[in-house]
Amino acid sequence: MIQLPSNDFPVTLAFPPQGHWTQPHLALPCLKAWLHASGYSDVDQMDLSVEAFDHFLTAESLTRAAEKVERRLPLERFQGDRLPLGQMRAWRAAAESAASAQSLIDRVESAKAILRGQDHPVDSERGFWDPDRYVPAVRTLYHGLRLISSAHYPSELTPHNFTMAYSNDSSEEVLAATLDEEQNPFIEFYREQVMPRLLARKPKLLGLSVLYGSQLIPALTLARMVKAALPDCHITMGGGFLAYIGDKVMAAPGMAECFDSIVFHEGERPLLMLCEALRTGEPLHDVGSLAWWDRSNPEEPVVVKNMSAHPIKLDDAPAPDLEGLPLDKYFSPQVVIPYDVNRGCYYGECTFCTLPTVIGPGYRTRSSETIARHVVELRDRYSSTHFNFITDCMPPGMIKDLPEQLIEAEAGITWWADARIEPKAYDADGARRLYESGCRKLLFGFESATKRILKMMMKGQSLKSVVEVARNCTEANISVTFYAMVGFPTETREEARATLEFIEQHADIIREVSLQTFHIDEVAKTYKEPEQFGIRVLDAPGDLALYHDYEADVGMTQEEAAEMFEEMMASFRRNLAIFSGDNIFYFMQKSHYFLHLAAGETPQGFSERCAERTAARAERQAEPELTVSRGLVSIPLGFSHSDAVRTLGDPLARAARPDFLTGRYVRDADRVAEEKLPPLDPKERFLLYDPENGEFVELRDGGSRVLSALRECGTLGALVEAQRDAGASDAAIQKLEQFAAELHRLGVLRAAATPTSAPKALATARG
Amino acid sequence: MNQNKDQRDDLENDEVSAKDNETSAAAGGEALDLEGLDLTVETVEERISPSETNVFDK
DSSP states (O other): OOOOOOTTOOEEEEEOSOSOSSSOOSHHHHHHHHHHHTTOOOEEEEEHHHHHHHHHSSHHHHHHHHHHHHHHSOGGGGOSSOBOHHHHHHHHHHHHHHHHHHHHHHHHHHHHHHHTTOSOSSGGGSGGGOHHHHHHHHHHHHHHHHHHHHHTTTOEEOSSOEEOSSOTTOHHHHHHHTTOTTTOHHHHHIIIIIHHHHHHHOOSEEEEEOOSGGGHHHHHHHHHHHHHHOTTSEEEEESHHHHHHHHHHHHSTTGGGTOSEEEOSOOHHHHHHHHHHHHHTOOGGGSTTEEEEEOSSTTSOEEEEOOOOOOOOGGGSOOOOOTTSOTTTSSSSSOEEEEESEESOSSOOOTTOOHHHHHOSSOEEOOHHHHHHHHHHHHHHHTOOEEEEEOSOOOHHHHHHHHHHHHHTTOOOEEEEEEOOOTTTTSHHHHHHHHHTTEEEEEEEEEOSOHHHHHHHTOOOOHHHHHHHHHHHHHTTOEEEEEEEEOOTTOOHHHHHHHHHHHHHTTTTOOEEEEEEOOEETTSHHHHSGGGGTEEEOOOOSTTOOEEOEEESSSOOHHHHHHHHHHHHHHHHHHOGGGSGGGHHHHHSTTHHHHHHHTTOOHHHHHHHHHHHHHHHHTOOOOTTOEEOTTOEEEEESSOHHHHHHHHHSHHHHTTSOOTTTOOOOTTHHHHHHHHSOOBOOOOEEEEEETTTTEEEEEOHHHHHHHHHHHHHSSHHHHHHHHHHTTOOHHHHHHHHHHHHHHHHTTSEEOTTSOSSSOSGGGGGGO | OHHHHHHHHHHHHHHHHHTHHHHHHHHTTOOOOTTTSOOOEEOOOOOOOHHHHOTTTO
8 A cells, every 4th residue: 555645636537528328437436446545535536428418408508509500500501402412411400400499498408307317206207217208308318419419510419429520530630629619519518617627626637538439539628628727737548449549649749738648458557656656756657558748858748658557456446436426417317336347358269359458458357255245335325226247248157156145245236237158157047046136137249140250250159059048048037138240351241131130030039239330440350360351451541540441352341231230220120129119219328228127127028018119109090189299390491301311321421421439431431422322302391390209200391281280270180070071082081191190100190188109018117 | 599499480480371371271161182282201210320339338
């Protein structure tokens, strides 16, 4: 143990936008706990990602955004005889903003309250458990972020990603993005919401956790601002994404103006060493795993990369410390506590996986006894019984031991985790014990149903064992999610379709699929030994490039793999209950489906109710009492909104802008997409936004006229009667009723006396 | 934002006023040319992108 320093060394750890919004991330709580246990008591942590979501999703921010959209993207600007791809995204943003902004402003606070379970004092009455309130609330928040994005067009902030027109591949573009007030939404957010707190606190050390590519520009934006305002504050960055490109970032011109150092791999020991060196004024040469600028000559900072620090003994590490995180701001009704049971992967053979690179070499684990003790501590400290065990996979021994320890400790928790197919561990008895210990959901790396591909991946699993494990878990009421991959080198369309078919044939035991397209980064085995996989890796322009395109003589091209992703997702939407219709929001919001399971719902029960809900909606008819949905907004448009959305969803159009997650940004893709995706011709259309549902619907002039007439008449029955009285034929009335039934299915027409979907089935498990 | 709301109201009003005659007629019992009107309803199921399906990293 080091000499306890005094409290005059304030440290601030921050998680910059964008990360997911439903539960805290693990990195900062681990670092804070380690520093605290080592004597640094004045460590503050800020989840600026969830704070930013909370800030943007307010009536005030949305009002400002709507005003900005009107200034920057007035709809009138898009009058012409065609709408080319290059203007389509902006036009869509302008149209949706005009139709939905006021409704979003009116409803955003109640939507947040529903997702956070703050809308009713009685748990079972909360909108989170009622799909008819939950889904519109989620949609409202998604559309709210679209409005914020439109205000910073062409940037896009979603709950899942943040992208700008600037590419992460080039330091010049990244640094330019940090200064672009028009397009970078975080400059104003930091200036107004974050900098005053940092200026008051004056940390000696600011640590930024950059796990994802989507955080790079936001992190550097903040770093630059802090460096300018607090030049004596040492700014260090670390995290998974920088484990990949940290060396390139350090080598890039201009970066030294933004921050001081990067910690590679696991952060606990290096960060503590850095605190010690800074506090005592020692040089930084002995701080393990640190790359830093030696500023002896301020005009020419020199990059120094130190030796690696020894990994910590994980079992000695304290439990994560969530103190200071805004636990009431996450978009979930109950906190799901992240907890690291182990680090690294005990298997470590999969040829596509580079995750061990992120945390550093070696596999380390906490003992089952330690885990159970920490879980009970965390449960009591944060009054939550829900856990997300963070692990690449648990080894067979732990799968057996951990449930026993949790049961013996009377932890009384529910939990979910990633897992590897281990048939001996996940036998029928093992699965039952896991359920008894609180396990409600496991996510297995399945990847492919083709033996040849599995062999190339070195997955070390058979399809027989995959089915066996999934069935044992299902029978124990543990929900099973499969990770699947499309586009592994040499994979053919037929092989990808075999994976699709396999999953859908086993839809009774596979509830969710996390489907990913394969991509190559610079630490992957596929990058280092491309000939083993029958591919040629192409050069990637840009001094920060991480992902590479490749060519293969056999199998799908990358473009074909992107198309196959679409085909597979479309099929899952049709054939997996949780992916059907708007139920997919349960899958897309991390931990929300899990919370239903934790509340007593079974995977089978939840799936059935999702299917019932989708079926109930499809069966809605033209009932006489139907009225126009309250607050429905209609605006005239000069082009078709649905044509624009379809075009922009094309993989070609997607590849035309940087995607920090997949790296499928192709520099001349915009030119190719412009050539292959035709511009839209003018069409007279009406865009409806239904705030009750949070959905956009498009009508032609005729439909808009009928809707206006229905509004005048009050009910469908009155309109039908008026039309019959005016001499309408049976065929005309039938056409009217078909139109009304369709609008009923979409929620534009509503029957006040009848529920808008299946009974509150998903709420029943709450009791 | 008021500007935006005004614009939206204006658009709605324009729409209503353009159709006033026909709407009133319908409410008053005169027939809409239902058989001649294009009553197509269009929605687009937003495609789910790879960045939204990655529950592992995100």
